[in-house]
Amino acid sequence: MSNQKAEKDGKVDLATFYVGEALCGMDILKIQEINKNMEITSVPNSPDYVVGVLNMRGRIVTIIDVCQKLGLPQSKSKDTQRNIIVNSQNEYIGLLVDKVAEVVPAEWRKVTPPPSNVRGVQGKYFEGVYKKENALIAILDVEEVLKDESVS
Amino acid sequence: MSKKVISPGQDIVASMVPEFKKRLQEIIVEEGITELDIDLTGVEMVDSVGLGAFIATHNSLSQKNGKLTVINASADIYSLFKTMRLDQHFEIQQG
Amino acid sequence: MIIDRETIDLYIDETNQSLADIEKNLLILEDMGPNIDKSLANLIYNAMHVIRNGASLLSLSKIKDLSQKIENVLGLICTSRLTPNPEVVNILFQGIDRLYQLIEKIHSHEDMDIDEQLVLLTGLTSAVLPDDIKQSVTAVRDIPVPDAEHVFHISEFNLIQVLEQGKNIYVLTFDLIKDVQEKNKTPLNLVQFIQQHGEMIDSVFDIKSIGTLEENETSSAMPYFVLFASTLSYEDLILVLDVQSDQIKPVNSAISDLILTNNKTHQKDLGPVISVRYEDTENKSCKNLLNALSCELDFAMNYFSCHSDKVLSMSMARMQSVLKSLKDLQYQKNRIQANKLLWKVGKNIRDHAYQNNSLAKLDIQCGQIMMDHRILSRLIDPLTQIVIKMIRCAQTDIPAQICLKMTQNDNFIQVTITPANPQIIAEETYLDCSVEENKFKAVSAEFTQTFDISTGLVITIRIPNNVIILPGFGVAIDDHYYVIPKFNVTYCLTNLPKKMWHENNSNISFYHNEQHIPVVGISSTDLSYFQTKKSLIVCNVGNQQFALASDSTEPFELDAVCQPLSKQLKSNPLIAANCLLDSGQIAFVPEMGFLANKYLSIC
Numbered sequence: 083m084s085n086q087k088a089e090k091d092g093k094v095d096l097a098t099f100y101v102g103e104a105l106c107g108m109d110i111l112k113i114q115e116i117n118k119n120m121e122i123t124s125v126p127n128s129p130d131y132v133v134g135v136l137n138m139r140g141r142i143v144t145i146i147d148v149c150q151k152l153g154l155p156q157s158k159s160k161d162t163q164r165n166i167i168v169n170s171q172n173e174y175i176g177l178l179v180d181k182v183a184e185v186v187p188a189e190w191r192k193v194t195p196p197p198s199n200v201r202g203v204q205g206k207y208f209e210g211v212y213k214k215e216n217a218l219i220a221i222l223d224v225e226e227v228l229k230d231e232s233v234s
Numbered sequence: 235m236s237k238k239v240i241s242p243g244q245d246i247v248a249s250m251v252p253e254f255k256k257r258l259q260e261i262i263v264e265e266g267i268t269e270l271d272i273d274l275t276g277v278e279m280v281d282s283v284g285l286g287a288f289i290a291t292h293n294s295l296s297q298k299n300g301k302l303t304v305i306n307a308s309a310d311i312y313s314l315f316k317t318m319r320l321d322q323h324f325e326i327q328q329g
Numbered sequence: 330m331i332i333d334r335e336t337i338d339l340y341i342d343e344t345n346q347s348l349a350d351i352e353k354n355l356l357i358l359e360d361m362g363p364n365i366d367k368s369l370a371n372l373i374y375n376a377m378h379v380i381r382n383g384a385s386l387l388s389l390s391k392i393k394d395l396s397q398k399i400e401n402v403l404g405l406i407c408t409s410r411l412t413p414n415p416e417v418v419n420i421l422f423q424g425i426d427r428l429y430q431l432i433e434k435i436h437s438h439e440d441m442d443i444d445e446q447l448v449l450l451t452g453l454t455s456a457v458l459p460d461d462i463k464q465s466v467t468a469v470r471d472i473p474v475p476d477a478e479h480v481f482h483i484s485e486f487n488l489i490q491v492l493e494q495g496k497n498i499y500v501l502t503f504d505l506i507k508d509v510q511e512k513n514k515t516p517l518n519l520v521q522f523i524q525q526h527g528e529m530i531d532s533v534f535d536i537k538s539i540g541t542l543e544e545n546e547t548s549s550a551m552p553y554f555v556l557f558a559s560t561l562s563y564e565d566l567i568l569v570l571d572v573q574s575d576q577i578k579p580v581n582s583a584i585s586d587l588i589l590t591n592n593k594t595h596q597k598d599l600g601p602v603i604s605v606r607y608e609d610t611e612n613k614s615c616k617n618l619l620n621a622l623s624c625e626l627d628f629a630m631n632y633f634s635c636h637s638d639k640v641l642s643m644s645m646a647r648m649q650s651v652l653k654s655l656k657d658l659q660y661q662k663n664r665i666q667a668n669k670l671l672w673k674v675g676k677n678i679r680d681h682a683y684q685n686n687s688l689a690k691l692d693i694q695c696g697q698i699m700m701d702h703r704i705l706s707r708l709i710d711p712l713t714q715i716v717i718k719m720i721r722c723a724q725t726d727i728p729a730q731i732c733l734k735m736t737q738n739d740n741f742i743q744v745t746i747t748p749a750n751p752q753i754i755a756e757e758t759y760l761d762c763s764v765e766e767n768k769f770k771a772v773s774a775e776f777t778q779t780f781d782i783s784t785g786l787v788i789t790i791r792i793p794n795n796v797i798i799l800p801g802f803g804v805a806i807d808d809h810y811y812v813i814p815k816f817n818v819t820y821c822l823t824n825l826p827k828k829m830w831h832e833n834n835s836n837i838s839f840y841h842n843e844q845h846i847p848v849v850g851i852s853s854t855d856l857s858y859f860q861t862k863k864s865l866i867v868c869n870v871g872n873q874q875f876a877l878a879s880d881s882t883e884p885f886e887l888d889a890v891c892q893p894l895s896k897q898l899k900s901n902p903l904i905a906a907n908c909l910l911d912s913g914q915i916a917f918v919p920e921m922g923f924l925a926n927k928y929l930s931i932c
Contacts, residue, residue, distance in 0.1 A: 123915045126809060126851060127903040135898075135907065135915050140770030142907050142915055144895040173895055230900055248510065259542045281515050282505035286539055286551050294541040309334060310517065317388045317520050318553070319532050 096188050098219055100181040102154035107219040110185060114167040114174060133178050145176035151227055152203045170228050186219060188212050193221065237269040243276045246284030258291050268300035275306045275329060292324045337435060340383050344432055347376050348425055359418045374403040375627060382628045385528065392431050395443045398450040399424045401486060420449045472583045474500055474554045481531050481556045488587055495617025496558040498580040505551035525646035526569050527559025560621055560654040615658055622651045665702045667695040667735055670709060677713040688728030689720045695735035700742060703798055703888035704772050711765035715746055715788055718760045725753040744790045751785025758786060767913040772890045797891045802884035803916060804866060807852050810916035812889045812908060813866055817921045821884055822865040832856050839865060839876055846876045849924050870925035
């Protein structure tokens with residue numbers, strides 16, 4: 083499987099978080115903010131992974147359930163859930179994750195390409211894998227996660 | 235009452251108009267022609283100065299109770315003259 | 330318009346075809362007697378209109394004049410002022426026959442006489458029209474060229490037709506030397522250029538001033554006057570034609586009575602290309618512009634297969650002009666001077682001061698700023714509350730004076746509220762404005778509070794200039810809020826007796842006003858679900874009528890400000906748009922077509 087990811091260089095700070103049992107990460111620079119706002123209005127007639135929309139200081143932001151999108155079993159811990167707000171293609175979208183963990187400094191050259199299957203999730207959702215001590219951080223490809231499945 | 239046909243055979247534009255007008259003047263004043271046909275075969279374009287030449291010719295002929303007719307005008311030139319209502323002053327025929 | 334042979338050939342083919350259809354349809358219409366089929370009459374009318382439009386664009390003046398006259402008569406048939414009896418149809422056929430001949434002669438272009446047909450047709454139109462309009466058919470109006478000796482003589486009826494398309498009439502003055510030759514252009518360029526923005530009703534050269542061969546100097550002026558009709562305003566026309574303002578003179582006084590006549594309603598169907606519903610008949614200009622747009626669309630559709638880029642681009646340019654005028658009209662329609670509503674804030678503050686025995690004052694400065702009244706009216710209440718809160722915060726023995734200042738730039742309108750004397754509010758005091766803030770956000774406005782040493786507490790509200798406003802009715806359905814576009818709502822029913830519900834093959838309908846109205850639900854189709862609802866919003870989408878079941882006993886009116894839909898929501902067939910309510914909650918605008926199609930069978 084060939085992942086045509088751009089060759090990256092240098093250092094990166096990875097914000098890590100749990101999606102189900104999987105420890106995922108993303109470049110902290112891509113994150114606008116992380117909040118706990120759970121007054122999410124559901125959107126009728128939408129796929130399961132669209133949790134709903136949120137009024138974020140006057141702006142209507144869509145929240146995607148990353149667990150559902152990746153096809154992982156839902157975790158039970160509602161109070162640790164957070165929205166990670168990112169900017170994708172000129173709009174703000176929220177990624178609902180189960181628990182936020184620490185920021186991990188890393189280097190791109192140490193990131194290895196993802197296997198075709200990361201803990202039951204298709205490899206296409208990840209940019210790569212970073213090994214930290216005894217944990218494996220699966221770096222999310224945000225654009226791939228946000229891609230609209232219903233558009234053929 | 236005498237009639238003549240003149241065929242410029244080239245575009246009626248600013249660069250050739252002074253010569254053209256001189257020729258027209260000769261025909262009308264010296265030769266005494268009162269019915270003039272200007273044959274536009276081979277003429278693709280008429281610019282503003284060219285139009286002025288037609289109008290001036292019409293004016294000169296009118297003074298002598300004469301008549302100007304434009305014949306063999308291309309579709310474009312015919313349309314142009316009609317749109318600008320020049321057909322109200324002199325006759326225009328399409329080629 | 331000057332076009333190539335191919336386009337003319339296409340026009341000939343299309344027109345011949347069209348005339349054959351017109352003849353056929355006229356015979357059918359004649360057979361119907363006094364009870365004619367309006368849609369057939371409109372079909373014939375539109376077909377002739379397209380022929381006339383084409384002739385105008387292609388400068389085929391005799392064809393244009395004759396088809397115009399035939400069109401006038403057909404128009405009278407459409408509005409039932411003339412019955413297509415054998416005598417009338419005979420005259421129409423004579424006109425059409427002549428048209429066939431004119432069309433055949435286009436290339437060889439013999440000059441053919443059309444006076445006989447014109448007289449017959451004019452006779453028809455003037456016999457039927459009411460007296461005040463009868464005159465206009467044969468009457469010729471003189472329109473003098475300002476500052477020159479020329480006068481245009483135009484049939485009044487034609488002028489009225491032009492006015493009915495929402496067009497303004499102008500006299501344009503050009504000097505072919507200065508405006509054309511010296512700009513390295515040709516007369517052909519000039520004519521094509523101006524026809525992109527409107528119609529040349531007539532034109533004339535000042536031939537006297539051009540002189541004779543003897544006296545004429547090559548560089549002297551060549552004055553050329555054009556009587557021009559365009560939907561564009563005077564200012565826009567100056568910009569678009571790139572001329573001096575004294576080269577364009579609006580014609581008003583010479584046709585002032587015609588403009589007034591035009592304001593009386595002449596009901597005219599727009600035909601099959603566009604069908605539009607009008608809520609307010611006072612919106613005549615809008616109707617006229619839509620009429621013009623319909624004409625341009627008709628023409629463009631007929632020449633769609635044409636290979637000539639010139640025709641299509643000309644058509645598109647003209648449609649753009651009309652669309653721009655429509656947009657400007659809508660824009661103007663909703664704008665008022667800000668002070669016309671802002672005074673209410675002042676009054677509220679005075680009332681508040683009176684009730685609280687204080688002498689607090691509000692000073693409002695907004696200049697001549699124009700604003701969309703729908704947004705401004707939503708701001709009155711929160712602005713009032715903010716000023717009151719600021720007054721309450723003031724620690725002073727002298728009456729508090731607050732300044733409300735409105736300024737504007739290209740992107741937004743800004744309102745700042747500050748105390749006249751910065752000292753009266755303690756440093757680092759901030760107002761608790763979460764309720765007001767929600768209301769500002771609901772119209773996409775930004776709200777900030779800052780503390781400044783020199784000015785004290787400054788509240789700033791920034792309202793963007795370009796927002797999408799959707800007038801609608803807010804309702805609650807199944808734990809969600811929706812805004813139903815006003816355009817789609819016919820009425821609302823709150824009394825829903827059980828016996829009026831009907832079920833037929835699992836299609837539910839409600840019986841009201843002697844009609845079975847199909848009922849649509851967002852989340853269910855069961856009768857038991859519908860019977861729990863408090864109201865039915867009867868909606869229309871095109872020709873389809875249905876009732877939407879809602880939980881609100883009374884929908885509230887709202888000029889909703891819509892926010893762009895995110896990518897994920899765009900593919901949701903139920904959701905057309907989303908917006909914020911004053912409470913901060915999110916409401917959806919449903920895709921009305923989707924709802925209409927949910928239930929296709931009607932009882």
